[in-house]
Amino acid sequence: MTDSEILDSLNKALAWELRAIAMYAHYAAYVSGIHRINLATHFNNEVTESITHAATVRSAIVKLGGKATTDRESTEIVHTSDYSVMLKEAYKTEMTASETYRGILPLIEKIGDSELYDALEVVYFDELRSVEELRMMLM
Numbered sequence: 001m002t003d004s005e006i007l008d009s010l011n012k013a014l015a016w017e018l019r020a021i022a023m024y025a026h027y028a029a030y031v032s033g034i035h036r037i038n039l040a041t042h043f044n045n046e047v048t049e050s051i052t053h054a055a056t057v058r059s060a061i062v063k064l065g066g067k068a069t070t071d072r073e074s075t076e077i078v079h080t081s082d083y084s085v086m087l088k089e090a091y092k093t094e095m096t097a098s099e100t101y102r103g104i105l106p107l108i109e110k111i112g113d114s115e116l117y118d119a120l121e122v123v124y125f126d127e128l129r130s131v132e133e134l135r136m137m138l139m
């Protein structure tokens with residue numbers, strides 16, 4: 001595993017966070033019906049969390065001497081005002097995010113940077129919690 005392979009993985013994670021920011025901000029604006037009361041706040045909290053995650057990953061890329069992407073991951077953000085479609089899209093996004101970080105942690109472990117490992121593990125656990133929360137919301 002070279003540093004450039006680690007940087008590619010981190011940039012992939014960063015691009016997914018940038019996409020998550022755009023998706024959740026969009027859904028907070030468009031969510032309609034009675035569930036808007038709770039979900040607009042929920043989606044806005046996810047925007048804030050994704051901004052924090054992006055900052056953590058960006059700092060990791062800087063620390064490793066890489067160039068952080070400013071482009072979001074290109075997977076389509078499904079436009080809808082239907083909360084159930086939004087939750088299903090959010091579930092897919094959180095699953096991908098958790099898988100991405102699960103793949104990154106062993107790479108960071110190999111280079112022996114425990115500070116970076118700890119920071120990214122916190123993000124990984126956040127994603128796992130989001131997956132579980134969405135699983136419950138979709139029941």
Ligand SMILES: [Fe+2]
Pocket residue numbers: 017020049050053097127
């Ligand atoms: Fe995230």
Ligand SMILES: [Fe+2]
Pocket residue numbers: 020050094097126127130
């Ligand atoms: Fe997330």
